[in-house]
Amino acid sequence: MNLKQRIIDLSSTMTVSGYESRAHAALREQLGGIFDEITTDAVGSVICTRRCGRAGAPKILIDAHIDEIGMMVTEILDGGFLRVLNLGGIDTRIMPAAEVCIYGEETIYGVVASTPPHLQKADEAKTLKPITELLIDTGYSRDKLEQIVSLGTPVGFVPRYTELLGGKITGKGFDNKSCAAIAAEAIASVERGALAGDVTLLLAVQEETTMLGGTTGAAGIDPDYALVTDVTFGETPDTKKGDAFPLGGGVVISLSAVTDRRLTARTVELAKEKGIGYSRSVEPTGTGTDANATQLTNCGIPTVVVSLPLRYMHTYHEMLSLDDAEALRALIAAFICDSRIAEDFAR
Amino acid sequence: MNELKRIDLLRALCAEFGPSGCEGNVADFIEGQLRGVCETRRDRMGNVIAHLPGEGPRVMLSAHMDEVGMMITDIDDKGYLRFANVGSIDARVLCGRAVTVGNEQNQISGVIGAKAIHLQSADERKKATAVSAMYIDIGASSREEAEKYVDLGDFAAFASEFVEFGEDGQRLRGKAIDDRWGCAVAIETLRALAGKPLAVDLYAVFSVHEEMGKSGARVAAYAIRPDAAIVLEATAIADLPDTAAAAKVGEMGKGGLLSFVDKGTVYDAGLIDFALETARRADIPVQLKRYSAGTNDSAQINRAADGARAMALSAPTRYIHSGSCVADARDFDAICALLQAMLTEWKD
CATH class of the missing domain: 2.40.30.40 (Peptidase M42, domain 2)
Structure with a gap:
């Protein structure tokens, strides 16, 4: 499948952190053709395995969290308005007048209320309301709304995707379903016989809230070594050097105190060998990804983090470069086929 | 160009790219929709002026084409x-x-x-x-x-999709509902009245630059010299649960809003009475705007040349001046019905 379409299809699914199981059927449908086996674990992570066909081969884990930031309903008000709580870090600057999907008995549409300039008090425009004070307008009467929505109903952003100049696309859910889609395409893009081991793609739940799925998933799979793929900050005029990485420059490989430096060095070499563009991200205190957990799972799992630069993270117009997506696909494909890494990191 | 009706017309109007100073695409679309309905012309400012001749006082409808x-x-x-x-x-x-x-x-x-x-x-x-x-x-x-x-x-x-949502799909969300709504109401009204005996000499102005300071409607009014003007707008209603009851302007789906006063105009009492009386007689829902906020083209038309009586008939709208204006389809029908009844039965 076309990489762009794979990214958009997967990112469009509703996987609000904690509610990922609602997307199980869609994930199986979208990814079923690629893997030999798709199972779910006790906490709802989706475990997709493709075997190399050799007995006793090492187990390679590719972790991509599947959840996205979102909200849940906390109150249903007269006039068909809802109040919500955030699940994961939502930027309240993007909320007024935003479009949302409310995933109740049926999926309904809502608009986050905003106050027009004509009706504002002095200086009101400089302030931001906390998310718990925002109102979502559903256009229903309260009675009808209560038949569709209940407290705890998940709420997400409306999936809308646009292609911009230079092969860049924007939309919701690229953190981290773009990486999940790219990893699936990487696994699909190589011959079974070329795999250096049995490859498991862990679509981990709750990275945005509790890091639960990365922890339990890696423990259950118990791989020989792992590559965690997640988004990182794309460079924009308001980011500082070192915090963010250019779009179009390829992947970002993390140099961290809590990931495996040997495996990281081998991954950098692999990128060089294959002519894949990369930047290096220096993250002494941790990676802000599932890798923090993966590395310490069971008896310890050597882990490398490879990221996709993403502008405007945690908004509904996250932006990525399809060139970078292809670079990430190529690097993951090379990683899972690399027999030298498999030899060195097999238990 | 296909003739689009009602909400399809509004959706297509909202989709046009037309910030103040760049209204040409909206103007082309409107002239296309009025082809065969009545005569239209473009003035030197870029306003579209449509004319449906009739016997009676000169009445000017005014809706602005520009968006923020x-x-x-x-x-x-x-x-x-x-x-x-x-x-x-x-x-x-x-x-x-x-x-x-x-x-x-x-x-x-x-x-x-x-x-x-x-x-x-x-x-x-x-x-x-x-x-x-x-x-x-x-x-x-x-x-x-x-x-x-x-x-x-x-x-x-x-960049904002037009969405019909809520109970029975009656709520309409989109950019530029302020004031492509008024443009759609005026187009539907001209179509409904074309070929029928009219109690007024009817002009409809689709104006430029309202969001910048109302210069378009002012020059159009100067050229037309109307006896009376009806401004068709989308107005903020402040009906949210966290708004003080005293600041609420009106309700969604309960008909068009008639203004008594806002920050630019004290509206003509005689026209308001005529509108209320017509609504009562024809059983058309209408609301009185209960709060004074904002302003519109009335302030300019009111004082253009030697002056014109002015009335505003507005759509109750939430979240205006954003990509997510929200209005109600039932109000579209109520406003069109009231306006057409007034123009048919006009009493000076």
């Missing part, structure tokens, strides 16, 4: 566009939003950047980002690449 938007003020080395607002927009409905950038000939997609929440300081997370600190990202990687598509002085507008 932005203008490109700078293109930086990396291809990001800086901008200033055209019309009044709360910076809080800009950050992170999708926009269309361009002019009457060409448009391109972009996004207003929003630094990731992880990289914001505690202080930044609490404060709205100022427009002067924002930029539009069109995906260009250099000034040279951006300049192939965008020039200084080009415009931007919200």
Whole structure:
């Protein structure tokens, strides 16, 4: 499948952190053709395995969290308005007048209320309301709304995707379903016989809230070594050097105190060998990804983090470069086929 | 051009790119929709003036074609566009939003950047980002690449799908409902009255620059010299659960809003009485605007040349001047019915 379409299809699914199981059927449908086996674990992570066909081969884990930031309903008000709580870090600057999907008995549409300039008090425009004070307008009467929505109903952003100049696309859910889609395409893009081991793609739940799925998933799979793929900050005029990485420059490989430096060095070499563009991200205190957990799972799992630069993270117009997506696909494909890494990191 | 009706007409009007100063595409669309209905002309300001001749006083309908938007003020080395607002927009409905950038000939997609929440300081997370600190990202990687598509002085507008939602799909969400709503009402009214005996000599002005200070309607009124004007608008209603009851303007789905007074106009009492009486007789829902806020083209038409009586009939609208204006389809029908009844039975 076309990489762009794979990214958009997967990112469009509703996987609000904690509610990922609602997307199980869609994930199986979208990814079923690629893997030999798709199972779910006790906490709802989706475990997709493709075997190399050799007995006793090492187990390679590719972790991509599947959840996205979102909200849940906390109150249903007269006039068909809802109040919500955030699940994961939502930027309240993007909320007024935003479009949302409310995933109740049926999926309904809502608009986050905003106050027009004509009706504002002095200086009101400089302030931001906390998310718990925002109102979502559903256009229903309260009675009808209560038949569709209940407290705890998940709420997400409306999936809308646009292609911009230079092969860049924007939309919701690229953190981290773009990486999940790219990893699936990487696994699909190589011959079974070329795999250096049995490859498991862990679509981990709750990275945005509790890091639960990365922890339990890696423990259950118990791989020989792992590559965690997640988004990182794309460079924009308001980011500082070192915090963010250019779009179009390829992947970002993390140099961290809590990931495996040997495996990281081998991954950098692999990128060089294959002519894949990369930047290096220096993250002494941790990676802000599932890798923090993966590395310490069971008896310890050597882990490398490879990221996709993403502008405007945690908004509904996250932006990525399809060139970078292809670079990430190529690097993951090379990683899972690399027999030298498999030899060195097999238990 | 296909003749579009009612909500389909409104949807198509809202889709046109037309910030103040760049209304040409909206004007072309409106003239296309009125072909065969009545005579139209474009004045030197860019207003579209439609005329349906009749025996009686000269009545001018006025709806503005322009929408709030932005203008490109700078293109930086990396291809990001800086901008200033055209019309009044709360910076809080800009950050992170999708926009269309361009002019009457060409448009391109972009996004207003929003630094990731992880990289914001505690202080930044609490404060709205100022427009002067924002930029539009069109995906260009250099000034040279951006300049192939965008020039200084080009415009931007919200990129926003028109959505029918809520109970029975009656709620309408989109950009530019202020005031393509009024344009749609005027088009439907001209169509409904064409070929019928009229109690008025009817003009409809589709005006430019309302969001900038109402200059379009003023010059059109100067040329037409109406005896009376009815301004068709979309007005903010402040009916949210957290708004004080005293500040609520009206309700959704309960008919058009008649204004007594706002920040620019004290409306003609005789016209308001006539509207109320007509609504009562024809059993058409209508509401009185219960709060004085904002202003519209009435203030300009009222005082153009030697003056004209003015009335405003507005759609109750939530979240105006954002990419998500919300109005109600039932109000569209109520406003069209009341306006057509008034023009048919006009009493001077």
